[in-house]
Amino acid sequence: MRLMFVGPPGAGKGTQAVRIAAKYNIPHISTGDMLREEIKGGTELGKQAKSYIDAGELVPDEVIIEMVKERISKPDATSGFLLDGFPRTRQQAEALGTFAVLDAVININVPDDKLIHRICGRRICADCGATYHESMLEDPKRCPKCGGSLYVRDDDKVEIVKQRLSVYKKKTQPLIEYYTDLSILHDVVGSGGIDDITDTITDVLEQK
Ligand code: ADP
Ligand code: ZN
Numbered sequence: 001m002r003l004m005f006v007g008p009p010g011a012g013k014g015t016q017a018v019r020i021a022a023k024y025n026i027p028h029i030s031t032g033d034m035l036r037e038e039i040k041g042g043t044e045l046g047k048q049a050k051s052y053i054d055a056g057e058l059v060p061d062e063v064i065i066e067m068v069k070e071r072i073s074k075p076d077a078t079s080g081f082l083l084d085g086f087p088r089t090r091q092q093a094e095a096l097g098t099f100a101v102l103d104a105v106i107n108i109n110v111p112d113d114k115l116i117h118r119i120c121g122r123r124i125c126a127d128c129g130a131t132y133h134e135s136m137l138e139d140p141k142r143c144p145k146c147g148g149s150l151y152v153r154d155d156d157k158v159e160i161v162k163q164r165l166s167v168y169k170k171k172t173q174p175l176i177e178y179y180t181d182l183s184i185l186h187d188v189v190g191s192g193g194i195d196d197i198t199d200t201i202t203d204v205l206e207q208k
Contacts, residue, residue, distance in 0.1 A: 001026060001205070002100060004083040006175060007108035008168045009161065010115035010122075011190045012197065015131065016108065017084040019198045020205075026080040029071055031064055031088075053155055056163030058088060058171060065095045072100055088172045093179075104208055105179040106201055108190040112165065119161045123150040 001024055005013045014030060021028035035053060038046030045063065052059045068086050071077065083102075087093040096102075110118070121134040127148025134140055141150055155164065179185040186204045190197060 001080040002103045003081070003205075004087070004102050004105045004179075005108060006105055006172065006179075007190060008110065008112075008115055008172075009164045010119040011108040011110045012118075012194070013084050013108055015194060016106075016190075016197055016201060017082050020201055021082040023198075023202065024080065024082075024205075026082055027074075027076050028082050028084060029068070029077070029086070031068060031083075031085040034067060034071070035059060054160070056155060056160040056167060058167060061089055061091045061095070064088075065092055068092075068096070069099055087175060090171075090174060090178065093175055102179075102184055104205060105185045106204065107176055107179075107185055107187050108197075109187065110190040114191060115165065116158070116161055119156050120158055122153065122156050124153060125149075126151055 003020070003024075003026070005017050005020075007013050014032075017028050017030065035046070035049045039050050039053075040046070045067070048063065049059045058064075064086060068083070072081060083096075087096050118133065123132045123134055123137065123140070124130070125132075125143035125146060125148040128143060128146045130143060130145050132144075132150070137144065137150075142148070143150055155161075176185060186208075188197065188200050188204060
């Protein structure tokens with residue numbers, strides 16, 4: 001199954017993507033995670049990407065397209081994959097169409113006021129990568145799963161979050177129409193329990 005998740009930052013794409021990818025045994029390909037790995041590794045690509053990410057802007061299309069194309073050509077992706085965070089522009093969507101055909105696009109939506117609250121309260125475990133909202137943590141600094149220390153992503157600060165939302169509306173939201181026209185778009189409401197949303201997405205994929 002070749003899937004793509006689209007939705008504004010904070011819609012819960014990443015959380016759901018991890019679960020759905022595990023369920024269908026396909027690799028979860030998150031361009032945001034890949035870029036953060038490059039930054040961590042101090043690579044040339046990472047250095048190039050960092051200034052865009054920190055400003056809440058998109059990394060240039062050519063860079064991202066090349067990165068995804070290479071990732072999708074790996075053996076673990078031959079029978080399917082779940083794209084999370086790509087494509088994010090019309091140019092990326094058109095490029096993707098030249099090297100892969102998607103079976104379904106899941107559009108996860110959440111009202112704007114909730115998005116800002118969700119992202120600004122996001123905490124990530126430095127050891128296991130789990131994400132939490134600060135309101136669900138007893139100890140704001142420790143991961144309840146593994147005891148690792150929690151951190152806030154550099155681009156999760158309120159001014160940057162507002163910028164990311166505005167970039168989403170301008171550059172990524174038009175893809176909803178693009179994939180609706182291809183008859184593969186499915187809308188899912190992203191507010192509610194995490195398990196319920198996973199069930200809804202699973203239902204949508206089974207009924208397709
Ligand atoms: P979120 O969906 O919460 O905004 P991501 O982890 O998907 O976060 O992405 C973080 C940042 O990485 C984006 O703001 C952008 O700068 C960069 N990025 C990720 N995917 C892409 C992409 N497909 N095209 C351009 N930039 C991207
Ligand atoms: Zn942890």
